[in-house]
Amino acid sequence: MRVRLISSAALLLTLVSTPAALADKDIHSVPTSAVLGQFDREGLPLPPATLPDPGSKAQSPEQDLRQYPKLPPIQGSTATPDASAQPAPTVELWRPDVTGGMERIIFEPAPGVTAGQLADDLKTKVRARPGEGARTTLDVVVGGKPVRRVLGTPLAGVQVDYNQCTYGWAMQTCPISYWANWGAPDPQVGYVDHTGSYWITDQAVYSQNQTVGVDSYYRWGNPGVWNRYVDLWSGNYGATGWIASTGIQYYCSGAGCYGRFKERWDGGAPVIIFNDYYGPSYWAPAPRQGVPCHEMAHTIGLQHSWSSSAPSCIGGNSYNYQYLHADDRTLMGVYTYGTYRYP
Ligand SMILES: [Zn+2]
Numbered sequence: 081m082r083v084r085l086i087s088s089a090a091l092l093l094t095l096v097s098t099p100a101a102l103a104d105k106d107i108h109s110v111p112t113s114a115v116l117g118q119f120d121r122e123g124l125p126l127p128p129a130t131l132p133d134p135g136s137k138a139q140s141p142e143q144d145l146r147q148y149p150k151l152p153p154i155q156g157s158t159a160t161p162d163a164s165a166q167p168a169p170t171v172e173l174w175r176p177d178v179t180g181g182m183e184r185i186i187f188e189p190a191p192g193v194t195a196g197q198l199a200d201d202l203k204t205k206v207r208a209r210p211g212e213g214a215r216t217t218l219d220v221v222v223g224g225k226p227v228r229r230v231l232g233t234p235l236a237g238v239q240v241d242y243n244q245c246t247y248g249w250a251m252q253t254c255p256i257s258y259w260a261n262w263g264a265p266d267p268q269v270g271y272v273d274h275t276g277s278y279w280i281t282d283q284a285v286y287s288q289n290q291t292v293g294v295d296s297y298y299r300w301g302n303p304g305v306w307n308r309y310v311d312l313w314s315g316n317y318g319a320t321g322w323i324a325s326t327g328i329q330y331y332c333s334g335a336g337c338y339g340r341f342k343e344r345w346d347g348g349a350p351v352i353i354f355n356d357y358y359g360p361s362y363w364a365p366a367p368r369q370g371v372p373c374h375e376m377a378h379t380i381g382l383q384h385s386w387s388s389s390a391p392s393c394i395g396g397n398s399y400n401y402q403y404l405h406a407d408d409r410t411l412m413g414v415y416t417y418g419t420y421r422y423p
Pocket residue numbers: 170186188374378384
């Protein structure tokens with residue numbers, strides 16, 4: 081089974097940014113959570129100092145195979161992406177991590193905020209660590225490619241080539257991002273939840289586990305004996321312009337710093353942070369599961385899929401879908417985790 085390549089010409093993207101203050105777009109005025117988020121010296125979000133009330137999900141099991149059984153590896157899709165469609169832009173910060181790898185932090189624009197506006201705003205708040213400015217970049221990213229750089233060496237002109245690493249509507253990082261198997265039939269990815277009851281993270285984990293080729297597990301509060309897991313946090317970070325941020329690390333080699341996700345025992349610390357500011361009173365209920373589904377999909381290697389019209393939680397920045405699309409699962413299950421194993 082090979083990944084079906086999409087036959088469309090490479091597109092030269094020119095993103096026009098409209099520098100407008102986030103406050104102009106921000107119609108929200110009442111903080112939704114008393115649990116306040118905090119920021120580090122580089123201006124990046126840290127977990128809140130106090131934990132929100134998780135509600136009943138604190139008792140949720142690790143998996144729910146009855147309600148969310150594993151799905152077939154190939155779920156035939158005949159979807160042909162619209163040639164004019166584009167994956168939803170996002171904003172990504174790349175910087176050296178403290179143990180010789182590279183850290184990638186994805187910021188998801190909040191409703192009413194464009195990726196360009198978010199990038200311009202983050203530029204005023206985010207700083208490189210001392211001595212690491214040359215290797216720290218902040219970009220507007222489309223289809224996995226930086227198209228406009230606001231921190232770091234300017235881009236000369238970017239070809240966004242969509243003829244790669246796709247299946248139907250689905251798109252992954254290219255080269256692919258993946259977790260190592262470490263002897264297991266599938267990579268085991270745990271999600272240790274510290275978020276408030278608003279975020280339906282448990283169901284998002286269970287539905288991600290329907291993907292053949294990667295096994296997802298849920299726990300609230302404590303990783304226990306797990307040695308690979310992604311921390312999930314939520315707090316009120318204010319009108320940041322982002323609804324969530326996802327940080328994940330890569331090993332570096334002569335070939336670059338993109339591919340295998342860095343393990344926790346090597347200094348990897350994958351973390352998803354949800355901003356409660358854009359929570360319950362801000363928009364419709366659907367994103368309660370759609371946003372967690374979206375961010376978790378990034379942590380197994382998926383990029384925003386081809387078109388925001390595809391019914392997938394990773395399909396764009398609307399977050400109105402609670403589940404991955406069949407093409408996303410096929411891409412992960414058959415290609416990424418079905419054919420690529422380490423070790
Ligand atoms: Zn995203």
